[in-house]
Amino acid sequence: MIASLYFSFTKYNIIDPPTWIGLRNYQRMLFEDPLFWHSLQRTLYYAALALPLGLLFGLFLAILLNQKIPGVNLWRTAYFLPSVVAGVAVSLLFVRLFNPRVGLINPFLMSIGIENPPGWMNDPNWSIPTLVIMSLWGVGGGMIIYLAGLQGIPTALYEAAKIDGAGTWHRFRHVTIPMITPVIFYNLVMGLIGSFQYFTEVYVATSGNGGPLRSTLVYNLYLYQNAFKYFEMGYASSLAWFLLLLTLVATLLVFRSSPFWVFYEGEVRK
Amino acid sequence: MKNKTLFLLLGILLVVSMMLAACGGSTAEETTAPEAPVEETGGEKAAAPAEKVKVSVFVGLGTGTDPDQIAAQEALAEKFNAEHTDIEMEFMIVPNDESGERLVAMVSGGNPPGLVGPGGVDVAATYFDLWLDIGPMIEKDNLDLSDFYGAAVEMYNYPEKTVGLPLGVFPSFIFYNKDKFDAAGLAYPTADYGDTSWDVAALRELAMKLTFDENGNDATSPDFDATKIAEWGFNDSWTDLRGFMTRFDPPGAGRPTTPDMKTALINSDEYKYGLDWLNKAIWVDHFIADSAGQQIIDAANDPFGSELVAMFYSHTWFMPEGLVDLPFEYDFAVAPFSQKGTRMARVHADTFYIPKNFANPEASWEVLKWLTSPENIVEVCLIYGCLPARQSVADEYTAQMEARYGEHDYSVIYGAIDYLDNPHHESWMPNVERVGDILQSDVYDLVFTEPVDDTDALLEDANTAVQALFDEYWAENE
Numbered sequence: 001m002i003a004s005l006y007f008s009f010t011k012y013n014i015i016d017p018p019t020w021i022g023l024r025n026y027q028r029m030l031f032e033d034p035l036f037w038h039s040l041q042r043t044l045y046y047a048a049l050a051l052p053l054g055l056l057f058g059l060f061l062a063i064l065l066n067q068k069i070p071g072v073n074l075w076r077t078a079y080f081l082p083s084v085v086a087g088v089a090v091s092l093l094f095v096r097l098f099n100p101r102v103g104l105i106n107p108f109l110m111s112i113g114i115e116n117p118p119g120w121m122n123d124p125n126w127s128i129p130t131l132v133i134m135s136l137w138g139v140g141g142g143m144i145i146y147l148a149g150l151q152g153i154p155t156a157l158y159e160a161a162k163i164d165g166a167g168t169w170h171r172f173r174h175v176t177i178p179m180i181t182p183v184i185f186y187n188l189v190m191g192l193i194g195s196f197q198y199f200t201e202v203y204v205a206t207s208g209n210g211g212p213l214r215s216t217l218v219y220n221l222y223l224y225q226n227a228f229k230y231f232e233m234g235y236a237s238s239l240a241w242f243l244l245l246l247t248l249v250a251t252l253l254v255f256r257s258s259p260f261w262v263f264y265e266g267e268v269r270k
Numbered sequence: 271m272k273n274k275t276l277f278l279l280l281g282i283l284l285v286v287s288m289m290l291a292a293c294g295g296s297t298a299e300e301t302t303a304p305e306a307p308v309e310e311t312g313g314e315k316a317a318a319p320a321e322k323v324k325v326s327v328f329v330g331l332g333t334g335t336d337p338d339q340i341a342a343q344e345a346l347a348e349k350f351n352a353e354h355t356d357i358e359m360e361f362m363i364v365p366n367d368e369s370g371e372r373l374v375a376m377v378s379g380g381n382p383p384g385l386v387g388p389g390g391v392d393v394a395a396t397y398f399d400l401w402l403d404i405g406p407m408i409e410k411d412n413l414d415l416s417d418f419y420g421a422a423v424e425m426y427n428y429p430e431k432t433v434g435l436p437l438g439v440f441p442s443f444i445f446y447n448k449d450k451f452d453a454a455g456l457a458y459p460t461a462d463y464g465d466t467s468w469d470v471a472a473l474r475e476l477a478m479k480l481t482f483d484e485n486g487n488d489a490t491s492p493d494f495d496a497t498k499i500a501e502w503g504f505n506d507s508w509t510d511l512r513g514f515m516t517r518f519d520p521p522g523a524g525r526p527t528t529p530d531m532k533t534a535l536i537n538s539d540e541y542k543y544g545l546d547w548l549n550k551a552i553w554v555d556h557f558i559a560d561s562a563g564q565q566i567i568d569a570a571n572d573p574f575g576s577e578l579v580a581m582f583y584s585h586t587w588f589m590p591e592g593l594v595d596l597p598f599e600y601d602f603a604v605a606p607f608s609q610k611g612t613r614m615a616r617v618h619a620d621t622f623y624i625p626k627n628f629a630n631p632e633a634s635w636e637v638l639k640w641l642t643s644p645e646n647i648v649e650v651c652l653i654y655g656c657l658p659a660r661q662s663v664a665d666e667y668t669a670q671m672e673a674r675y676g677e678h679d680y681s682v683i684y685g686a687i688d689y690l691d692n693p694h695h696e697s698w699m700p701n702v703e704r705v706g707d708i709l710q711s712d713v714y715d716l717v718f719t720e721p722v723d724d725t726d727a728l729l730e731d732a733n734t735a736v737q738a739l740f741d742e743y744w745a746e747n748e
Binding site for chain 2: 013014015016096099100101102119122123124209210211212213214225228229230231233
C-alpha cells in the first residue's frame with residue numbers, strides 16, 4: 001500500500017523506473033480526464049440500483065424463508081447456493097441468457113406479450129440494469145445474515161405487540177425492522193463497499209472493455225485498464241487511492257447516520 | 271504506560287509482518303502458479319559463465335497454448351538444446367487470459383523472460399517500451415534479410431527501433447461456402463487478383479443476395495424481414511476499425527496518421543467512405559450482422575463452419591481450426607478492390623520479441639535467429655499456423671498446406687502478401703491503447719450497436735479526440 005501511494009505521485013510504466021511528478025496524476029484525474037468522471041458516474045449508477053435492490057431482495061427472501069414451510073432447509077440452501085458460485089461462471093451464464101437473439105430471456109418475454117424486449121447487454125441504456133439483475137443472483141449471502149437476524153428477535157416482542165393489537169404490517173414495521181437494523185446496517189456497509197469494488201462480472205461480461213459504448217466502464221474496470229492496458233501504473237495508483245478515500249467517506253457517512261436508525265438491543269439512548 | 275507498550279509492540283509486529291509479506295511475495299506466486307517457475311526464468315542464474323544460459327520463451331499472448339502445440343514446442347526446445355551447448359531454451363506456457371498480467375508482473379519484478387511470443391504486431395505495439403532494439407544485432411551479425419518478405423520486415427521497423435525479426439505472416443482473404451453460392455445460383459467470387467470488377471461495390475451486391483431471413487427471402491427482396499435474419503452474406507470477424515478500414519485504402523494504410531505520427535487522419539475521405547459503407551451494410555443492406563448478430567456468430571465459435579455466413583473474411587490463422595471437417599465445400603477468394611480501384615489485404619504477423627531488460631539478450635537473439643532460420647521456420651510455423659515469412663520455403667509450406675487442406679488455389683494466399691497494409695493496422699502509434707479505445711468504443715462498436723445518422727461527424731469527433739492524445743504524447747516525449 002505504501003508503494004502504491006508512492007506510485008500515485010509518479011509516472012510509472014512498469015518497465016522504466018518511476019518518475020516523481022507530484023500531484024500531476026490527481027490533477028489529471030479530477031480536471032482533465034472525462035473518463036474518470038464517466039466511470040465514477042457509472043459506478044454510482046450501478047450502486048444506486050444494485051445496493052437497495054440487493055438489500056430489499058435479500059430481506060424479502062429471508063422473511064419468506066423464515067416462515068414455517070415444508071422443506072425450509074432445502075429452500076434456504078437452494079437460495080444460498082448461487083451466492084457461492086464463482087462470479088466468472090455466473091457472468092458467462094447470464095451473458096448467454098441475456099443475448100437478445102439466442103438467449104432464453106427475450107423469447108420468454110415475447111411469449112408473455114412483450115413485443116420489443118430490451119437489448120440487455122447490447123443496449124447502452126440497459127447494460128447497467130442488466131448487470132444489476134445479474135448481481136441479484138448473489139443475494140443469498142445477505143439473505144443468510146438477515147435470516148440469522150430475524151431468528152434472533154425474541155418472540156415475546158411479537159406476542160406483546162399482538163396483545164396491543166398490532167397487525168402483521170405493524171409488527172413488521174415496529175418490531176422486525178427495528179430489531180434487524182444492525183443486520184441491515186452491516187449488509188449496507190458491505191454492499192456499499194462491494195458496489196464500489198465491482199469488477200469481476202463486468203470484466204467477464206464485456207471482455208474488459210466496458211462496452212457497449214463504455215456504458216459499463218465502472219471505476220474499477222477503468223482503473224484496471226489504466227494499470228494493465230495503458231500501463232500507467234502511477235495514474236492507476238492515484239485512481240486506487242481516490243477509490244479508497246471515496247469508500248472511506250461513504251462508509252463513514254453511513255456510520256455517522258447509524259445512530260439515527262440503527263437500534264441495538266440494550267442500548268440506552270441519550 | 272502499559273497501553274503504550276502494547277501499541278508499540280503491535281505496531282512493530284505489523285511493520286515486520288508487512289515487510290515479511292512483501293519479501294515473500296514471489297513464494298506465493300510460485301505456489302499458485304507452478305507452470306511458470308518465475309525463479310528459474312531470469313537471467314541472474316544464467317550469468318554464471320560455466321552454466322548454460324537459460325532462455326525462457328513466454329508463450330500465451332497469442333497462439334501456442336493448445337495441448338498439441340505445447341507438445342510440439344517441447345519437441346522444438348529439445349531439438350534446439352541438442353544443437354546448442356551454451357544456451358538452453360524452454361517454453362513457458364501461460365494461459366491466454368492471464369498472460370498479459372503475468373508478463374507485466376515478471377517484468378515489473380525485474381525477472382523478464384528471454385523471449386516473448388509468438389505475438390502479433392499488436393503485441394509489439396502494446397508493450398512497445400518493453401522491447402529491445404534488435405537493429406544493432408542485425409547489423410553486428412550482418413544478417414541477410416533479403417529472403418524475408420520485404421513488407422514483413424518493415425512491420426517491425428519503427429523510426430526509433432526494430433523490435434522483431436519476421437517469423438510468420440497470416441495473409442487475409444475471403445473464405446466462401448461454395449454450397450451457399452450453388453444454392454443461390456450465384457457465380458463464385460474471383461481468385462484472380464487481376465479481376466478489377468471485384469470491388470467493394472460488387473462485394474456488397476453479392477453479399478446481399480446471400481443474406482437470408484428465416485423465411486428464405488434474400489436481402490434484395492422487398493419481403494426480406496431484417497428482424498429475423500438467419501444467415502449473413504459477409505462477415506469480417508475479429509478485427510477492429512483500423513483493420514476493417516484497410517480495404518478502403520486510407521492514407522497511412524493501417525495506421526491513420528501522417529508518417530511522423532503527429533497528425534491523426536481518422537477523418538480522411540477513405541475512412542468516411544468506409545464507415546458509411548459499413549453503416550449501410552449493417553443497417554440498410556443487412557449483409558453484415560449488427561452487434562446482437564455478432565454475438566450469435568461469436569457464440570458459434572466458428573462463424574464459417576457454423577454456416578452463419580456465406581463469405582468470411584479472415585486470415586490464414588483461421589485455417590487449422592476453421593477448415594476441419596466442414597460439412598460443405600469451400601474455397602478462397604481474393605480481397606476486393608477498394609472504391610479507388612486499389613487493393614489492400616491486411617495481414618497479421620507473428621514473431622518473438624526480446625525484453626530489453628533481460629539479462630542475456632545475446633542468448634535470446636541466438637534463439638530468435640534459430641527459430642526464424644530457413645532450416646526451422648517451416649517447423650515453427652506449422653506449430654503456430656503461420657505462413658513462413660521466408661520466400662525460399664514457400665513451396666515447401668504449400669506442399670504442407672495441400673496435404674492438410676487438399677487442392678485449392680493457394681496463390682490467393684501468397685498473392686495477398688503483395689497487398690498487405692504497411693504501416694500495419696496493429697502498429698504502434700502515440701497512446702496506442704487509448705486511441706484504440708476511442709476508435710473501438712466511439713466509432714466501430716457504435717456503428718454495430720445502432721444506426722448512425724452522420725458517420726462523417728462521428729469520424730470528425732473521433733479525429734479530434736485522437737489528435738488530443740497525440741498532442742499530449744508529443745508534448746511529453748518530444
